[in-house]
Amino acid sequence: MTITTTDVQTPPNASSTPAKNRAGDRNFSWATRGAGMLILVVLAGVAAFLLLESLPALSADPADIEGGEGFFAYVWPLVFGTLAAALIALIVATPLALGIALFISHYAPRRLSQGLGYVVDLLAAIPSVVYGLWGIQWLAPNVRGAWQWLADHLGFVPLFTGPASATGRTLMTAGLVLAVMILPIITAIAREVFLQTPALHQEAALALGATRWEMIRMTVLPFGRPGLISGVMLGLGRALGETMAVAMVLSTGGFTWSMVTSGNSTIAAEIALDFPESAGLKTNTLIAAGLVLFVITLAVNMAARRVVTRRQAFSGAN
Amino acid sequence: MTTDAVPATATGTLTHRRLPRYAPAVTLALSAAVGAGLSAAVGFSVPAFVVGALLAYMATITIAAGVVEGRRKAVDRLVTSLVYAAFGIALVPLTSVVWSVLANGLPRFGAEFLTTSLRNVTGLHDQQAAEGLAPYIGGAYHAVLGTFLITALATLISVPVGLLASIYLVEYGRGRLARAITFFVDVMTGIPSIVAGLFAAALFGVLFGVGTRNGFAGAVALSVLMIPVVVRSSEEMLRIVPNELREAAYALGIPKWRAVVRVVLPTAISGIASGITLAIARVVGETAPLIVTAGFTSSINNNPFADWMMSLPAYVYSQAMRPLSGSTPEPSLDRAWAAALTLVIIVMALNLVARLVARLFAPKNSR
Structure with missing residues (x-):
């Protein structure tokens, strides 16, 4: 970027006659600054209101909180469910997204790949409630058999303890819906950075006799790694905070290690399901859970930014 | 040999x-x-x-x-x-x-679906319709209207704030405040939508009494999600306006604010408009914040400042999860799918418009 407006702010003759302090200029610059400050105020307001409204729950008598054992006993199964669903989504979506991005950027015919790029962008825009509806109506009945099989054959693993849910509305299904939702997001970012790999690097690798995969491993992947990581982190942030898909697909319940029976819940789903009918201390408890979610996603986003900025120094981008 | x-x-x-x-x-x-x-x-x-x-x-x-x-x-x-x-x-x-x-x-989608509301439609109607004794009734007009009003309000709040803030970042901002805004806009893009909804619910609860739900609260929640998107995309577009244009304007003796409004903004307007359209497309399908701020209703509500207001995503959610008739949920599920189709059409149309705007109104001599 070569935008430097500071050097043109003062006219050349500033030393002899100072520029007139125009009212329009002053008002406009204050308006823009005010808008910027408003954003900071809003964010501070989000944090302040969440804190203020969650204080009653944090300081309440443990027996009054749902479950009767205090706020942290209430919230940790939700945190577990949130992390588990997001983790399932990431494990499923990351390799697939990498494959699709490579397919679009380096394997598909040029004309096809541009159209596919548009389609992926459009899929990323589909509202989450539509994915939720699809998950409950199409995916859950179709994967029911697979969970039954897992419970029958791998039931000794705590994660697959039976009996498998008869409706298919399990945390595993919710994780799969999340995976489908974040797939276009990760793909869009990965494709973008893969396409920016300098053509000279790729041609040099091919000229040395590399196969296509060796070329990709030597030039495209190292170049695109920061972008890929930030895409995955963005997907993780989305999966952690995603509400509707989980609220609709998962048949929520108490904590269980098994991913293939109904049970477990996530913070966001718990809020969406219970908040509209909540009152009194329950409202405060839910807002406190929202605060926990806010802190988790904040930590993920900041970690993502740190990873990206540190990796960028070693990438081919500069 | x-x-x-x-x-x-x-x-x-x-x-x-x-x-x-x-x-x-x-x-x-x-x-x-x-x-x-x-x-x-x-x-x-x-x-x-x-x-x-x-x-x-x-x-x-x-x-x-x-x-x-x-x-x-x-x-x-x-x-x-x-x-x-x-x-x-x-x-x-x-x-x-x-x-x-x-x-x-597609089966339930159509003019009738888009022009009737769900008022006074009960599970009894659904049961009769499923048995073939009565026609299918009940549409999503109130939800479409609510989505339109809430999104329009959110746009009215977000666009001025986001655009002005991005102008500040590009044209004026130096030093600590600009860095803080850049950083916190990044943080804001990561706010889960349900947390934005909780914020608006808590804010309106404190200001107007616990349990206040109306369209405006939903618009505020959506604005929290929309502002950072607008700031991000507008900032990117303003930054690629060539500096020579600004310098030429200053050389003609134009005040800085007029240079920004008359030269910089028109040059970048296609990209900004397309970014705003994409931001609208992003929030129009948000469900979670509206469930906790705008509530559900089956009646038409023209006033976003009073009473509960339905929106399309909330309509999909409520029809799918709480069918009107528990024993025959199919008519409600059909309505949910038709509303989902409406929502997808709106989002796709907005995306197309954004692309067209970016292409049609691109500056002629852009580099």
């Missing part, structure tokens, strides 16, 4: 031996047969067939390439088939989403 030459020259060519061009196609056909056989052995099902054929193909092509072409080519072939497989696997859910929305949504 001894003829113990290396294999390459023995075959009279300088290149390494390669599999024939038709090898992948033949292998694929054979693997399909193998996959059919394998899946038939465990009771035929489409997923088992596909998985069996895929594994058979990958194993065959890798081993064949390993024997004929060498290890490096074998790895290349394996990765190629993995990439194609990843693409194919990902197509299944994604096409199925689009297909389910179209197939399930």
